Amino acid sequence: MHMDIAGSEEIEASQQQLWEGLNDPEVLTRCIPGCRKMTETAPDTYDVELELKVAAVGGSFNGAVALSDKTPPAHCRITVSGEGTLGTGTGTAEFTIVETGPGTCRLDYAGEGEIGGLVAGVGQRILKSVAKHLTKQFFKDLRKHFDDTRKDAGAT
Amino acid sequence: MTDPGRRFVSTNRRVREDRRFVAGAGRYVADLDIPGTLHVALVASTAPAAKILGIDTTEALAMEGVVDVLTGEELSAGVAPLMNGLDTPRVRRFPLTVGQIRYAGEWVAAVVATSRALAEDAAEKVRVRTEPLPFVIDAETALGPDAPPVHPEHGSNLLLDKTFDWGPVADDFAAAEDRLSLRVTWGRNATVPIETFGVIARWNPWDEMLDVWASIQMPKYADQIARALKLPGNAVRVHYDVDVGGSYGVKRGIKHTVLVSYLARKLGRPVRLIEDRLENMRAGDAQGPERIFDIDVAFDRDGTVRSMKMRALDNAGAYAGRAPFQLGKPIGAIVGPYRIGSVQYRAMSVTTNKAVQEAVRGFGQAPTNYAIETMMDRIAAHLGMDRLELRRRNLIRADEFPYTIPSGSTYDSGDYHTVIDKVLAHADYAALTAERDRLRAEGLCAGIGIAACLEPSGGNSSFEPLLNENNRTSTWMEGSRVIIDALGGVTVTIHTTSSGQGHETLAATVVGEELGIDPDRIRVTRPDSLSSLPGNSPVGSRMAIMLGGAAARAARDLKRQLVAIGAHAMGIDPSEASYEAGTITAPDGRAVGWDELVDIGHRRFHDLPPGTNPGLAASFIQQVPTGVALPEDGKVQMYPCYSFEFHLVLMAFDPVLAKPEIRRYVIGHDCGTVINPHIVRGMTLGGIAHGIGAALLEEFTYDDGGQLMTQSFLDYLMPSSHEVPSVEIVHHCTPSPLTEFGQKGSGESGYLGAPAAISGAVQDALSPWGVTVDKLPLRMSTISDTIADAETAA
């Protein structure tokens, strides 16, 4: 099942901070919904383990994430592929970070994915919205990360 | 409808099988409890096309209860490829994928464990490493020069492309006053029985015997298993005393059977595979025809149809199997009930990355009937003629039978005009039309659909040599045996499984009729395949004709023996003796009764007439009545008998919500002599329900990513009691001159015309907007969007 995902998010972080965050496996592990572990297997290439949970639906997912076409600190492409108990997923997305003010920037993203297997065949009714929800969750956690970083910086 | 000369045939007797089913005492394959049985769960591919790089079974093998994990690599080394009907030797198919995945859901590995749940647990842990390959889903795309090859070894995606020219097509087109073209599309639906396919296999190494219990409806089943497993034919024993929870064509299961049989031999334990619904939907290899029809038709302005060119492009899915033959059977009724003088027919089967097709009720006839009937409606619309009048003008007349159609089949009998007149009278056609117009005036979309269709019956296999010259199969027989035991009880045997068609009732009725004894006193059994006479299973609406014929003829032979014994006992010539209800009577009134006849037959051999075999047993193997000829010049006698049905439907719906509702459904049905009215009625009503599903609801839909979107009953929509209306059946009987009682087939009735009729009603409802929807199923949103577009355009 094909899915397009695109949007823009305002983030309270500088372009450089956001770039670093998006390239930091620790940050990503915290923000990718259900991410248990990211292991670097080569430069800009990671194995990921996810435990996805959306309401009553849940499943594990093992995959690979690769970053490419990097133009720091503004642009990169991310490719994901893997499979798990719910089925398979592959996708690719382009990120562009635009500075919109002092300490704020905008992340434009656009990508597409393909879902296969069980969940494509029995869950298509809710799949698109779930993807939207997970994306929202990701940005919520990313914002929280920068909020926390700021608070930590303020405290010290 | 009872023939005065008949005591049991055509009478409204109960169906004997029903007793055990209402008591929950049917014996389905999943009900069998064979000690020590292991359970299989399948590992399904998620990609529509991929190269298999490796399969890691280590983790799965270490799990609780797991006995084995089988891959295609191992299996294909031990078994022969599955039967391939077409002449495409490089399109090879094994139960488990070998090397390359060809559709999403395809079986990659089989996990064997002590319970189904544990097998499923382990199936999740089988790791399949793959490299994606390009894939193709759409039949027309698959024909393109750049299409990814589904079977690279085969060279193209075309499995079959045969053009037949029957009669002076070019001349008729040149001479015709008018012509038109149309395209209609039949969506991929199937019969989807409520029981999935299931099979249990047990190997006994000391007897060297493979026992198989399966939910099966498959000609040459035992032969195919033996061949694939490289076993002698007499080492495979298929148990026919298994009840089958519905089939209507699709319960073929060779791949399932070869898989579990291999495992049973390998593991030395009985092994069973009962598909779960997900396995059944995505890889049961039981999806039906998916067909694009392109038609050019030539006709005169008075409505006379002169000639038709039809191209049928069928999407066979990932492997060939027998399913492409479904392009062949319709050749036997390619002009429907009409006098069309010449036909060009191009049959094309293309392979794609979808699940494999299987036979579905009618074996390709329902889609073809839908195309022909839509064509007739279009001609009428084009000429501004009444649709009924157009049909009447072209229908074969009662005095023209037997009638040979351009493709070589001779229709046995019929009286189409009378059936239609009876239906129109019953329905009060004028009132029905007025009702449609009243509904339209209320602001609803309303339409009347009609369909005049044939049900070719008495299935043989003529389409096989017609589409594949290397296949010299000419026909299919069916056997039955009748014995009278030493206590005078009568037992009839059936040598195949049944899936709801009431064959036990059929056999008992005709034997009872022949012998003049109460059918309820006759026992009907199903021996295993090694104890059976040759037969070909209930396909192609053939059992009333073939099993009915075999059982009746065997009983007649027994009756002849009884007459000979009785005559001999009375010292008269058998020609002087008469038989009535088991008693032989001489012209002078002397009689020998049943008990006496049985006693002589079983014990008093010294009283037997010379040359008579002791034991009171008779067998008969029924040949298809129209014979054994192979095709010549692309022409062949397809099925022997032709039943007729005429559907008349009134539908209405809100133009925005567009939920088509059936307001009235009348069908005229003529299948010759009816042997059991309950059964024939049930077949017709059930077939219509099935046709409603095909027309409005059911489709195996794949998305652009090659994924099957309808893997569950939440998305594959079968009609419920709300969607199927009460149907009025108008009977007519034109006996077949070719069969024992004048019977024809009825197992596919209803389904063969309902989709055409329902589509016709919807198109009539759309006619005020001047638009049509030419693809089944007719989805509500498509109908509504089409109307909305037409209104916007206006």
Next chain:
Amino acid sequence: MKPVQFDYVRPRTVEDACGILAGDMDARVLAGGQTLVPMLAMRLSRPSVLVDITRIEALRGITLTDDTVEIGAVTRQAAALASEVIRDEVPLLAKALRHVGHPPTRSRGTVGGSVAHGDPSAEIPLVMTVLGAGIVFTDDDGEEEAFEPADFFIGPMLTSAPMGGLLSRLVFSRRGSAPTGTGFREIASRRSDYAFASAGAQVVLKADGTCAEALLGIGSVGDTPVAVDVAGLSGTRLTDRDIRGAVAEALEDLETVDDLHATARYRKRAAARLAELALTEARDDALEQAG
């Protein structure tokens, strides 16, 4: 189709149930099971433990207070459908319940379970949305938290249910003495399928026969059921023309989704048609009461 292994507990009190839920992120509530068990069978749901709440007496039953009707979460849909209290006091719910699944699923399915799953095409969440009914959660300390439908349903099968809390009851306002008409319509391929679009409406009439209040909600067309503003109908006589105009205006920006069975634009037109039909039904119902 066998579920993964899990444990099963059947607590007798809300406190016990909440305790288990709070202590295990992978614990799931099992009520009627008519939605959850299929997900278990397909292994879409993989809980560590199922907490069967159907034998907690405190969660069962229909209670009438001075101004509310409270429905315990594990009250069976069939029981709610048979309830005279619901028929008299929350007539829109009574109408909608007839469309929930079919008899064998209503006999097991619970009213609360349907709400907790937040299926956008489910009838009960739509009624809650139209009427602004309350969704009450209880935690292991017995603390209660109430949600408005608009805040509770956030996406398909996604809700704001608090972690470790248990949906304990639904709270509906009792209808007043003024003529109160209701209408419920939905459209699907088969009568009991997930609807392509659904509409619930309620209108209250003044003594002079004009509209005092009109409520409308649309379900099945997007991520959640939505309440639609048709306040403009207040003061009108609810003529066909009034209704058509109000619906057209209210649904102009309605967002609808595409899926396998129906296009987004079909859903949008169908929603409008059903909204008109539901409002018309509600008006006629109210007028009949008014005599």
Next chain:
Amino acid sequence: MKTELTVNGRTHVVEIEPRTTLLDVLRDGLGLTATHAGCEHGVCGACTVLVDGEAVRSCLILGVQADGLDIRTVEGLTSGDGTLDIVQDAFCETHGLQCGYCTSGMILAAHALLRVNATPDEEDIREAISGNICRCTGYQQIVEAIALAAERMRTSNVLGAGEVVK
């Protein structure tokens, strides 16, 4: 998990894995194979049984949930001596079945209806079986069977269905 199941009036204490559905417990645990698996996800109705007199899908109840409930299957309609109850007999009379696979569920759905409605009209009957998919009959002969059973219950002095089921 130890569970007390009362099926057709007999109480069984059985050890059930929590993940096992009532359907599988009946068939595999108790050998009651009249209840059939069709879809195992709650749509087709083939596995319908009566729980406390109401039709429910046994694939949508876990065996452990059925603890203490009163479960009836088709095996419980008669004593197994070859006599049929009124509903079963009516299905035979009208040939309200073909392959027999959905039949157990249909008959129990009919019982659930007739227990609460002695005079169902066609719409009532169609609603009562709307959750049971039959692929063979097109439903008409089933509707006729249930109407016939209702009529026979009303007009005969044989026990009503609700009483027969015990």
